[in-house]
Amino acid sequence: MERRIYEAAVEGNIISLLNLLQEDALILDRITVSCYGETPLHIACMLGHAEFVQEILGRKPELAGKLDSRKSSPLHLAASKGYLDIVKKLVSVNPEMCLACDRDGKNPVHIAVIKGHVSVLKELVKLRPDAARTSMERGETTLHACVRFDQLEAMKFLMEQMSDHEFVNSKDDDGNTILHLAVADKQVEVIQFLTTNNAIEVNALNKGGFTALDILKQSRRDLKDYEIVELLRRDGAISVEDIVVSTHELGSKQTRTLTSHGKNQINMLRPQGNRTEKSVEKKDDWLKEMNNALMVVASLIATVTFQAGLNPPGGVWQDSKRVQDGGAPTSGPYHEAGESIMADTSLLYYSNLFNLFFTSNTIGFVASLCIILLLVSGLPFCKRKLFTWILMVILWVAISALTLAYLFSLIFITGQNEPVIGDVSAIVVVLFGWMGVMGILLLSHTIRLVKKIIVYFIKLTKARRDTNGSNADEQCHSV
Incomplete structure (x- = not known):
């Protein structure tokens, strides 16, 4: 049955x-x-x-x-x-x-x-x-479902029947409104409809701290982007970077209405927590990458200078020439096996070159070892940006010393027959070229430092002015 x-x-x-x-x-x-x-x-x-x-x-x-x-x-x-x-x-x-x-x-x-x-x-x-x-799973409403499944007519009916602000701007578990979803999926018709609705908050922030315009910037570029940006901008959409809130407002209130010329202006809050965390993460990534690069270059310089110190230019004497018994010297200059040929005191010119080479090579070797030691020490100040800049300056010294050691070695090896470029010694050209590069780097970083100092003082002055202005407005409002 x-x-x-x-x-x-x-x-x-x-x-x-x-x-x-x-x-x-x-x-x-x-x-x-x-x-x-x-x-x-x-x-x-x-x-x-x-x-x-x-x-x-x-x-x-x-x-x-x-x-x-x-x-x-x-x-x-x-x-x-x-x-x-x-x-x-x-x-x-x-x-x-x-x-x-x-x-x-x-x-x-x-x-x-x-x-x-x-x-x-x-x-x-x-x-x-x-x-x-x-709500459905993940906190999505029927309006979210309309966007996800591209049902514009259903959305129009629902917003016509239930156009209250809370329902229209409801968020899912990720903090996304229907405008966030429409922009992410680049549904131009839906965005055009939503931006004409006065109840829509075009600058609502999701849990990631992004507005709908920020979502568009993170997506893959295509031909719809220009039209979507125009629709959002026309409705007053802005990105998180454009939202400015003073420190005084953050400490006292989440939202404040200021009356000016009979109009209310509402300052929108930016997600300070998320933005601060991202800036800290970005800074940590930069420091980590720079420290890794410094470690690699310093290790390379230490290896090169160590090898040059043990095996100087020209090599070492393979035999020994000593004075004979009774004090009569042998023919030729006196030397011991294993001594540097370049350091032979009987040849004053080369001996001076050896001193210059040895000094430059030692400076490069010690400077690179200092960088390696400080990076592996794990001290707290090693994670600061200023410390990284100091290490970079030490690295410049090590590289410059290595360059000078190479030039002194080149002079010894070539002897009086130095390579020339036209009528100018190639060694002089290289030396002045290197000095020019270092001068440009030093000038660039000096300008950058001065610029940062100027910007810092400008921001400090502006912050004081805004704080004084805010205090004056509050006093006027209380009166």
Whole structure:
């Protein structure tokens, strides 16, 4: 009997239903108390058999409240298919099913919005408007569903029926309004409609501290961007960087209204916590990258200078020449095996070059070791920006010393036959070229430092002026 009534529901055969009821008048009651999740009413609603639905509801109206294995009611299925006649019959028997949620947390109104059945949506909202205000999973409202599933007509109807400020500007669990979602998906028509609605907050911030305009800046560029920016700017949209709040306002109030020339101006709050955290993270990343670069370069310089110190230019003597027994010297200059040829005191010119080479090489070696030691020390001041700049200056000294050591080595190796460029020694050209580069770097950083100092004092002066102005405004307002 149960198999036959399900077959009748699939076919929408009312005659078969009546014959079954004549054979067993309690068959619908047995289905009501059975463990079958899906009733014949579910099947008839899903397939659009309106007369069959009417016949079952007339005999057993409580079937309208039965849920299947997915906790979907017959009204869920009828709303999903857009069968307006069946929806009207179901809500006339059990209007509370408009608020029933399935296993995914969606009620029939949500289903009608997602599927874009505006006629069904109107019928349900007219009967139970609270069903349209019920949130889905992740805090999304029916308006969020309209944007996600690109149902502009459904959105227009809902905003026309429920245009209160709280509902229109409601946020999901991520703090995104419907304007955030529309901009992220670049739905131009939806954005155009929303920006013409006075109830929309175009500069609302999500949990990431971003406005709708910031969301657009982070997305991939395409041809729609210009039009979207124009629509948002026309409605007064701004980015987070444009929102300025003084320190005094942050410490005293979250929102303050100032009266000027008879007009109210509302200062919008920027997400100081998120912005501060991001600036700190950005600074830490910069310091980490710079310290890593300093460590690599310093290690390289230490390796090069160490090798040059052990194996100076020209090599070392392979044999020893000493004085003979009785004090008679051997022929040729006196030296010991393993001594630097460049340091031979019998050749004063080369001996002086060796002293210059050894001094420059040692300065580079010690400077690079200082950088490495300070970076691996783990001291608290090592994480400060000023300390990084000091290490960079030490690195300049090490590189300059390495350059001088190379030039002195080149002079020794070439001897009197120095390479020339035209009538000028190549060594002189390299030396003056290097001095020019270092001079440019020093001048650039000096200008940068002076600029930062000037900007700091300008901001300090402006902050004092704003604070004094704010205090004066509060005194006038209190008076």
